[in-house]
Amino acid sequence: MGTRRFGIAEILLLLSTLVLVVVVAVPMLLIFWNAFIVKGALNVAGVLQVLRQPDVFQALVNSLVIAGMVTLVSTILGVFFAWLVSRTDLPFKETMKLLFLVPFMLPSFIGAIAWKMLLSPRSGLVNKWLMGLLGLEEALFNIYSLGGIIAVESMYLFPFVFIQVSGALERMDPTLEESARISGAGLLRITSRITLPLMLPSIAAGALLVALYSLAHFGVPAVLGTEAGIFNIPTLIYQKIYASGGRFEAIRAGTILSSLLVMAAAIILYSQNRILKAGRFQVIAGKSVRPMLLKLRGLKVPLLLLSVLYIGVTVLLPTVTIFLVALLRTYGLSFSLENMTLHNLTYILFTMKLTKDAIWNSFYLSLAAALVTMLVGTLISYVVVKMRVRGKFLLEFLGLLPFSVPGTVIALGVILMWSGQFGVNLYNTAWIIFVAYIARYMAFALKSTSAALEQVGDSLEEAARACGASHWQAMKDVVLPLIKPGMVAAFFLIFLPALRELTTSVLLYGPTTRTIGVAIYALNEDGETVYAAALSAVALLIIIVGQWVIKRVTGTTKIGGGGS
Amino acid sequence: MAHVVLRNITKRFGQVVAVDNLCLEIPRGQCISLLGPSGCGKTTTLRMLAGFEDLDEGEILVGDRVISSSLKRYYLPPEKRDFGMVFQAFAVWPHLSVFDNVAFPLQIRGLGRAEIREKTTTALTYTGLLDVRDSYPNELSGGQKQRIALARSISFNPTVMLLDEPLSNLDPKMREVMRFEIKELQKRFNFTIIYVTHDQAEAMALSDRIVVMDYGAKVQQDDTPLNVYHRPANKFVFGFIGLSNFLQVEAADGGTYLAGAREAGPIGGERPPQALGATPTLACRPGEIELLRDGGVRGLIARRTLLGDIVDYRVRVGAQEVRVQRSVRQPLFEEGAACGLRFTRLHWYA
Numbered sequence: 001m002g003t004r005r006f007g008i009a010e011i012l013l014l015l016s017t018l019v020l021v022v023v024v025a026v027p028m029l030l031i032f033w034n035a036f037i038v039k040g041a042l043n044v045a046g047v048l049q050v051l052r053q054p055d056v057f058q059a060l061v062n063s064l065v066i067a068g069m070v071t072l073v074s075t076i077l078g079v080f081f082a083w084l085v086s087r088t089d090l091p092f093k094e095t096m097k098l099l100f101l102v103p104f105m106l107p108s109f110i111g112a113i114a115w116k117m118l119l120s121p122r123s124g125l126v127n128k129w130l131m132g133l134l135g136l137e138e139a140l141f142n143i144y145s146l147g148g149i150i151a152v153e154s155m156y157l158f159p160f161v162f163i164q165v166s167g168a169l170e171r172m173d174p175t176l177e178e179s180a181r182i183s184g185a186g187l188l189r190i191t192s193r194i195t196l197p198l199m200l201p202s203i204a205a206g207a208l209l210v211a212l213y214s215l216a217h218f219g220v221p222a223v224l225g226t227e228a229g230i231f232n233i234p235t236l237i238y239q240k241i242y243a244s245g246g247r248f249e250a251i252r253a254g255t256i257l258s259s260l261l262v263m264a265a266a267i268i269l270y271s272q273n274r275i276l277k278a279g280r281f282q283v284i285a286g287k288s289v290r291p292m293l294l295k296l297r298g299l300k301v302p303l304l305l306l307s308v309l310y311i312g313v314t315v316l317l318p319t320v321t322i323f324l325v326a327l328l329r330t331y332g333l334s335f336s337l338e339n340m341t342l343h344n345l346t347y348i349l350f351t352m353k354l355t356k357d358a359i360w361n362s363f364y365l366s367l368a369a370a371l372v373t374m375l376v377g378t379l380i381s382y383v384v385v386k387m388r389v390r391g392k393f394l395l396e397f398l399g400l401l402p403f404s405v406p407g408t409v410i411a412l413g414v415i416l417m418w419s420g421q422f423g424v425n426l427y428n429t430a431w432i433i434f435v436a437y438i439a440r441y442m443a444f445a446l447k448s449t450s451a452a453l454e455q456v457g458d459s460l461e462e463a464a465r466a467c468g469a470s471h472w473q474a475m476k477d478v479v480l481p482l483i484k485p486g487m488v489a490a491f492f493l494i495f496l497p498a499l500r501e502l503t504t505s506v507l508l509y510g511p512t513t514r515t516i517g518v519a520i521y522a523l524n525e526d527g528e529t530v531y532a533a534a535l536s537a538v539a540l541l542i543i544i545v546g547q548w549v550i551k552r553v554t555g556t557t558k559i560g561g562g563g564s
Numbered sequence: 565m566a567h568v569v570l571r572n573i574t575k576r577f578g579q580v581v582a583v584d585n586l587c588l589e590i591p592r593g594q595c596i597s598l599l600g601p602s603g604c605g606k607t608t609t610l611r612m613l614a615g616f617e618d619l620d621e622g623e624i625l626v627g628d629r630v631i632s633s634s635l636k637r638y639y640l641p642p643e644k645r646d647f648g649m650v651f652q653a654f655a656v657w658p659h660l661s662v663f664d665n666v667a668f669p670l671q672i673r674g675l676g677r678a679e680i681r682e683k684t685t686t687a688l689t690y691t692g693l694l695d696v697r698d699s700y701p702n703e704l705s706g707g708q709k710q711r712i713a714l715a716r717s718i719s720f721n722p723t724v725m726l727l728d729e730p731l732s733n734l735d736p737k738m739r740e741v742m743r744f745e746i747k748e749l750q751k752r753f754n755f756t757i758i759y760v761t762h763d764q765a766e767a768m769a770l771s772d773r774i775v776v777m778d779y780g781a782k783v784q785q786d787d788t789p790l791n792v793y794h795r796p797a798n799k800f801v802f803g804f805i806g807l808s809n810f811l812q813v814e815a816a817d818g819g820t821y822l823a824g825a826r827e828a829g830p831i832g833g834e835r836p837p838q839a840l841g842a843t844p845t846l847a848c849r850p851g852e853i854e855l856l857r858d859g860g861v862r863g864l865i866a867r868r869t870l871l872g873d874i875v876d877y878r879v880r881v882g883a884q885e886v887r888v889q890r891s892v893r894q895p896l897f898e899e900g901a902a903c904g905l906r907f908t909r910l911h912w913y914a
Contacts, residue, residue, distance in 0.1 A: 175655035181642045182614055182649040182726075183669035183716065193668075197659045 008471055009389040016380040017391075020398040023439045027413025028262070028405065034416060035255035050256045059236040060260075066149055066221065066232055067214040073154040074210045078161025079203055081310075084303060086169040087195075088294045091304055097166065099311045101159050105547055106315070107500045108156035109219025109517070110536045113524050114318030115152050116223060117325055117533075119143035123332065125321070144228040153220050155314040157213055161206035168202035169195075187294055201275045208272040215264055216406030218503040219517075223524065233257050234408040238507060251412065258409040265404040319540065325533035344534035355535050357512060358519035365430060365515065366498035369437035374490045376438070377445025378483070385453040386461070386479075402442040407503035410439045414508065428510030436504045441494040448493055452486025453479075492550045499546075500539050567592035567756045568613070568724060573622030573632075575608055582608045584780035585621070592723075595750055595757040597767035597774045598781075601804070605781030606760045610726050613758060614649055615642035626724065643672075645724075648717030648755070652729040654709040656701045656716070663688070663697040665712050669720045687719040690749060707738040714746070718753060725750075727759045731766060743769045764805050768793065776801045799913045802847045809853075809887050811846040822846075825882025828862045829904075836912040847911040850876070850889040855897060860904025865897045879905060 036043055050056055084090050085097045103111075118126045119141045127139040134140075142148065172195075180194045218234040225231060231239060237254040244250035296303060324335050326344055333339040348355035383389070384396055405413075414436045419427040426432040456479055464474035502517030509518045516539050523532035566589040575583040583605045590596050598606040611617045612632065613624060623633040631640040656665050667684040675683070688694045691711040701709055710730060717725060727746070731739045747770055750757055761767050767774050768789045776784045776792060778800055785797035796802035799810070812823035819830035836844040854860075855877065863881040870876075875896065877888040886905060897903050 173653055173655065175651040175653055176657060178614075178616060178642070179649065179651060179655040179713070179716070180657075180668065181616075182645070182647055184643045184646070184672040184720070185668075186641075186643055189672065194657060198657070200659075 009383075009387050012379060012383050012387070013389050013391060013395060016376075016383050017395050017398065019376050020380065020395070020401070020442075023435065024401045024405065024442065025398055027410065027417045027439065028401065030416040031255045031258050031262070031409060031413050034252055035259045046252075047256055050253050055231070055236065056253070056257070059231045059233050059257075062146065062221075062225075062230060063215055063232040065146060066153065067211050069146075069150045070153045070157060070214040071207050071211045073150065074158035075161050075203060075207045077154065077158040078206055079165050079199075081158075081307065082162050082165035082169060084307065086166045088296050088303075089300070090296065090307070091300065096304075096307055096311075099315070100162050100307075102311070102315050103156045104159040105496075105543060106156065106319070107219070107502070107517070107539065107543075108153065108217070109223050109502050110322060110500070110520065110539065111156055111318050112152050112220045112223035113520070113532060113536060114321045115143050115148070116524075117321050117529070118317070119148065144224055144230075146225075146230060149221050149224050149230065152224065153214055153217060156220075157210045160209040160213070161203065164202045164206035164209075165199060168199055172198065204275050205272050208268050208275075212265055212268045215268075216261055216408065216503075218408060218506070219521075222502075222506075222521065233261055234406065234503065237408050237412070241507060251415065254412050255416075258406075258412050261406050261409055262404065265406060269400075269404050322533050322536045322540065325530060326537040328530050328533075331529040344530050345538070348531055348534045349538070352531070354514060354522070355519050355531070358514045358516050358535070359538070361430060361433075361513055362499050362501075362516040365433055365437060366495050366501075369434055369441065369498055370491050370495035373438050373441050373445045373494050374449070374487055377442060377490060378449045378487055381446055381450035381453050382475075382479075385450050386458070399446055402439060402446065405439070407440055407501075408507065410436050411504045411507035414439070428513065430513045433505055433508050433513060433515070436508055437494075437498050437501065440501070440504055441498060444493045444497075445490045448490035449483065449486050452483040452489075455486075456482045488553055489550070492546065492553075496543060496546045496550075499542060566590060567594075567627065568758070569625040570609070570613070571623050571625070573609070573612060573624065574620050575605070575612060575617060576620050581780050583612070584782055586781045586783065588775065588783075588786075590756055590758065592756055593750075593754045594772045595747075595759060595770055597759045597761055597771040598777060599761055599764060599767045599774050599804070600777035600781070601779075602762050604777045604779050606762075606777055607728055609781050610728050610758060610760045614647060614726055615639060615645055646720070646722055647724045647726055648720075648722035649726040650710070650713045650717050650728065650730040652732055654701075654706070654713050654733065656709050656712045658701050660700075661697070662693055662699050662701070662704070662712055665701070666693075666697075666715045666719050669716060673720060683719055683721075687715040690718070690752065691715040691745070705738075706734050707742065710734060710742060711745075714749070718749060718755075721753070723755055725755045725757045727757065729761055729763075730759075732761070732763065739766070746770060776804060796847075796911065799845065799847065802911060802913070807850050807887065807889070809846075809848050809850060811848070811884055811886065813844065813846050815842075822861060822881050822884055825861075825884070828881050829860065831861055831907055831910070833907060833910050840912055840914045845913045846907075847913055848907055848909060850887040852907070852909040853886065853888045854906040854908060855879075855888060855890055855894075856904035856906055857895075858904060860906045862902065862904055865899050865901050865903055868897065868899050879903060881905070 036047065038046060051060075081100050085093045085100070090096065116124070118124050121127060121139040121142045121144070124139065124141070124143065127141055130136065130140050131138075143152075176198065177190050177194055180190045185193065216234060217232070218238065221230065221232045221235045222238065225235060226239075237257050240250040240253050325331065327340045327342070328335070329339050329341050329343075349359070350356070380395065380399060384392065384399060414432055415427070418432050418435060419425055426435065460478055460482070461474045464478045465471070469477065500517050501515060502521055505515040505518050506521060509515065514522070516535065520532050520535050520539065523529075523535065568588075568590040570586055570588040573583055573586050574581065586605075586609060588596075598609060600606050608617060612619055615632065618639055619632050619634040621634050623635065624631050626645075630636070630638065631645060632638070657668075660668070663684060666687050667680050670680040670683055685694065688697055691714050693708065693711050693715055696704060696708065701712060704712070710733070713730070730746075731742050734742060743766060746757075757770075759767070759770060771789055773786070774789050774792045775786045778784050785792055785801045787795075787797070792801065793805055796805060802808055803810070813820050813831065813836070814823045814826075815821075815836075816826060820835060821830055822828060831846070836846075861881060863879040863886065865877055866880045866885065867878040868875060870892070871889075873892055874889050875892050877890070877897065879886045879888055888905065
């Protein structure tokens with residue numbers, strides 16, 4: 001005992017800590033440093049001055065309004081549909097459950113582009129159709145509005161609540177409801193006095209996740225808000241840096257806004273943790289019993305139709321629109337066969353340099369980032385979950401950081417760290433995007449691999465050691481094979497979202513390092529609508545194939561989602 | 565007059581017949597236990613009584629009122645049955661205080677505040693929970709949680725109580741205390757109890773009447789606890805209640821011998837009834853066999869295990885092994901020693 005040994009445990013700990021420090025901790029510190037310290041002194045006046053600028057103040061208000069309303073709408077949708085598929089005798093429940101998760105897999109900014117095609121005030125297809133139908137002079141809907149942003153974000157974020165609540169409803173001990181029933185309570189009272197209060201922590205946890213994503217969300221407000229002059233914090237950061245051509249004053253304003261985002265995220269994650277840990281809501285059943293199902297009777301068909309209609313409007317309609325527009329000769333023509341062509345697709349895949357580069361960049365960057373992040377994540381999780389080594393608490397703390405850092409903030413952090421001040425200049429290269437992706441997706445890797453490692457009991461590794469295997473052999477022959485599915489899942493959970501990443505890339509791309517997300521965004525902004533749609537269609541196809549591959553490889557439906 | 569009547573009830577889950585044509589009549593104020601191995605259909609029976617499961621055949625009556633009927637497709641919903649029910653996993657609501665848990669059925673029934681207060685306090689007093697009425701369930705022990713469930717089920721003075729293995733999540737000491745308390749509550753309130761359990765000691769201690777069931781909720785014996793123990797109706801009941809030896813015997817020279825062990829000497833006592841045929845089974849409890857130095861059916865001590873107060877012997881006689889339990893205060897036999905068995909009580913089954 002007495003001798004200090006510097007063994008494999010210490011080396012692994014050091015290595016893991018180093019990675020997290022370089023990739024996440026230092027960029028974060030740089031953001032706070034640049035935001036609050038000027039020439040060695042606390043810069044309170046400067047911070048207040050930035051926050052008092054009308055556009056900044058407006059963006060703050062917008063962010064709060066959008067996040068608040070999206071959370072509200074998503075929670076109502078998520079709870080309602082979760083209850084419908086897990087507590088009623090709705091037909092085709094299992095299929096409906098999968099369908100409600102689909103919005104999670106689709107990039108929301110592509111959805112926003114589709115909705116722009118459908119509901120823009122002048123040329124929106126649905127607007128034009130409704131105007132013709134009802135003989136109106138003006139469009140019914142204007143998607144370029146706070147309402148539009150809120151509606152589209154809610155469509156893509158409600159699965160967070162849905163997953164939490166339907167999971168909790170299924171795990172809940174049915175006798176909790178049965179005992180209320182035998183006590184004389186009818187369904188309405190059981191729902192309001194027993195089920196809903198018991199579900200409250202899960203609902204809150206899901207709602208907080210929605211709030212977290214919405215606050216830090218770039219894609220939808222960027223596509224739908226910019227034109228109408230509506231900015232939230234992430235789009236304003238982008239606007240300021242983009243408009244100034246990367247001047248330092250803009251970056252400083254960005255760091256101040258970023259600090260706000262990080263603090264908001266930290267508060268949200270802290271509350272979520274508190275709520276989920278509150279022990280008095282442990283309601284998980286000991287044995288699996290069939291839960292009490294509400295007979296919908298006459299409402300069966302109407303509610304099924306409502307669900308199908310919801311999926312049709314929020315998933316099918318935008319997706320089909322993207323594919324149809326991708327095939328149009330010119331945007332604005334009607335969808336008749338003679339107006340259709342495959343030219344857009346062949347053009348963006350084989351001719352156009354911008355899109356060809358983007359596809360190639362996204363592909364190798366995602367592949368490399370997924371591979372590296374998954375391996376490093378496994379290493380870190382192993383040290384945190386399995387090893388008894390001094391100084392682990394630091395690693396555990398650092399491991400929490402990636403969960404709370406929004407993509408915009410990561411981009412600013414890596415700009416501050418890797419553009420020359422510290423001897424390494426990666427600006428305008430693919431490397432800076434690569435580093436940012438690692439930071440951005442580390443949370444996914446940690447979550448997936450640590451869950452897998454926790455399933456592997458300590459005694460399994462100890463048994464291998466007792467049989468004469470070295471620490472290294474036990475890891476290689478016992479632990480690694482057992483957590484392989486978790487690692488594969490982690491890889492895809494990173495690879496697929498990274499492929500269509502927008503928020504981080506849009507702040508980091510250089511002349512030759514555009515990614516798919518950036519290219520779609522740029523084409524859309526430049527009015528190259530059919531090419532934007534064609535590239536979006538390609539991205540959607542890759543995602544669909546990718547999801548299918550995940551299902552084949554891991555045997556389950558993993559959701560490769562979470563922001564774009 | 566019977567209080568609760570189950571008339572030819574049958575329940576199927578797919579191909580499996582969980583309850584097969586069960587008939588029971590339970591008089592007012594009786595405590596009846598449904599005792600059987602897990603999966604025998606006793607819990608399904610209770611859930612049909614509660615109204616959580618429909619019947620495939622038959623009907624259930626309380627008093628002269630039909631509450632479930634497959635023929636009329638009529639099922640009074642559980643919340644209208646006014647039954648008290650206690651579940652194995654407690655099912656107390658974690659978001660409500662002890663008081664609010666117990667007051668819930670009274671609030672649902674729309675009672676006035678003062679009356680709710682009074683009745684809840686009464687139920688809490690009888691279950692010994694008055695001091696913790698403002699606590700939340702997660703601050704309490706398993707025994708206390710089950711008391712909450714009990715208090716909640718008696719607070720509105722039901723006439724029928726359904727208990728679904730209410731003590732099996734408790735530790736053995738707590739189980740004994742609670743058994744006694746359930747019995748006390750019944751004496752005080754005189755409700756009809758239908759008690760589902762797989763634990764014979766619980767059934768023995770609590771019930772006026774035990775219904776032993778095999779798979780499909782087929783009734784094997786329906787009798788008082790004493791008769792179920794002392795006069796098991798068949799091999800299944802004998803084997804399910806207490807420890808048992810089942811021995812093969814053969815008849816020769818006008819005596820009865822353990823099969824293949826004529827040289828060991830005859831089994832004394834009454835002969836097997838003729839009606840059981842040529843090869844009846846002898847059933848006997850390990851505690852109802854005496855060990856002798858001389859005489860009796862001769863055997864060898866194959867194994868001896870000390871179980872605290874009791875010494876458990878496995879005695880080899882011919883090809884069969886007989887389990888014998890004696891008090892530790894009686895003369896001990898060593899492993900390998902010769903001994904004689906004297907059967908003090910014999911049960912004969914086909």
